[in-house]
Amino acid sequence: MIMSARLFVVTVALAITGLSAPAHANNSRYAAFVVDENTGVVLHSRRSDAERYPASLTKMMTLYMLFEALEAGEIGLNDPIRVSANASNASPSRLGLSAGDTISAENAIRALVVKSANDVAVAVGERLGGGESRFGALMTTRAAELGLTNTTFRNASGLPNSRQTTTARDMARLAIALHRDFPQYFDYFNEESFTWNGRTYHNHNSLVGRVRGVDGLKTGYIRASGFNVVVSAERGDHRLITVIMGGPSAAARDAHAEELIEAAFATLEQRQDTRLFAALSSPRINPVRQQDLIARDVAALHLSEPTEMGSANPPPALQVVLADEDEMRVEPLAPARLDTPSRLPRTEPSLIRGAWSIQVGAYNTADAAHERLAEVAIFSGALDTAQPAARAVTVSGDRLWRARFESLTEHEARLACRELSARDHPCFAVAPGR
Structure with a gap:
């Protein structure tokens, strides 16, 4: 299925x-x-x-x-x-x-x-x-x-x-x-x-x-x-x-x-x-x-x-x-739990990032994903505080690594994709939970 x-x-x-x-x-x-x-x-x-x-x-x-x-x-x-x-x-x-x-x-x-x-x-x-x-x-x-x-x-x-x-x-x-x-x-x-x-x-x-x-x-x-x-x-x-x-x-x-x-x-x-x-x-x-x-x-x-x-x-x-039209909109979900809650100051809740992310590629090695993240990070100021991550996923038996910038608000994710796309770098925003 x-x-x-x-x-x-x-x-x-x-x-x-x-x-x-x-x-x-x-x-x-x-x-x-x-x-x-x-x-x-x-x-x-x-x-x-x-x-x-x-x-x-x-x-x-x-x-x-x-x-x-x-x-x-x-x-x-x-x-x-x-x-x-x-x-x-x-x-x-x-x-x-x-x-x-x-x-x-x-x-x-x-x-x-x-x-x-x-x-x-x-x-x-x-x-x-x-x-x-x-x-x-x-x-x-x-x-x-x-x-x-x-x-x-x-x-x-x-x-x-x-x-x-x-x-x-x-x-x-x-x-x-x-x-x-x-x-x-x-x-x-x-x-x-x-x-x-x-x-x-x-x-x-x-x-x-x-x-x-x-x-x-x-x-x-x-x-x-x-x-x-x-x-x-x-x-x-x-x-x-x-x-x-x-x-x-x-x-x-x-x-x-x-x-x-x-x-x-x-x-x-x-x-x-x-x-x-x-x-x-x-x-x-x-x-x-x-x-x-x-x-x-x-x-x-x-x-x-x-x-x-x-x-x-x-x-x-x-x-x-x-x-x-807006692409692939989903109903808002509760913010995703951070993998390491201590990485942001507890005394400044306004700094807790959003649950949106953007994806700029998917590769057959983690190193290739990290290289891609480093390559495009400089092209959008909206990514200054984002968390780069290579997330492993198995698709039809193949091990792939998604190159993503995480902990963004929806506005930051869409802005980053606009800026990257303007330079012909493929990008799509990922809603919470996806």
Whole structure:
């Protein structure tokens, strides 16, 4: 599980060019998360634990439950799934099944992945759970067992329900579980089209078949969520899971996902001698700048909403702005306990440093980390009273040393990163407890 290992976090610098910029943008639904499935290294995290609506990403859990039933022998790929009147009345996107129709389990899988058919999702939920509401409860229980601790399901489709919520991090966990537990079925996510009753439907995930290495997983859309996508991509020894939630359109969401994928793979390819860099460069921009500009949200104004609910239609007219936001904010924690409380005068509590720190690199020896600390210390006055430290951490079996300046206030940490970044020295501020 992603949270079961100690993770080295690398910030992603990104930009989307050539898009119009309205004067005002509202992007409160946005969240993003990128992780290397094979190593557990988190490459980008943006509001990844904030509550969001999954929309048709819900169908990944419906598929997980269906795959489990197949493996348990409770249903076969060729077995028919009967469509009830309730299922046939599901809101679009749907396959157009009528009450009394049947669809094989295998075609149901394809309809869920490619067409994101809500009528099929309801039928699957009723078949496996005896009713969609009960199936939602079973989904939630199984999700918790998989580590999706911030997710609640109320239906099998992802159609609007105010109590059906998740997070970007949990959706990444689910994607990893699907690939890990059911590799024999994973190719269904890589199918670009699906034909039913003489009509061919094309995968809503435009990255499949277009972006190198992408082999799934799922898109989703309802008005309350914006445009969501979970993407799996494999190149060489690395498999990335990328989650985008709250995109203003399918086109903007997909462009943003592609940016993150390319940037993450570029950084992974640049790693040499087991070194993890403290900053990540997008292929199309200069190295990381100040902390508040590291991650930029994609937002839009006055976009016409598509009528189809549950999954993304072809994109509406695109009107996008890049809006600056605070990077990876967390709730304030109690100040961390100092390793050596006596190192500061007890009679001057105002001098006790903050619990923030900055990271300027991660290296395969402590000496290399200390050398880096000495090299950059002179470039920011905010570091005059900071405590340099090489902190050992194990990442996927590799012993690394994080080069950090500790005992800073938040203001000092952000100021130091601005000053270092202005001189092209990678840096990111580390909140208390991270």
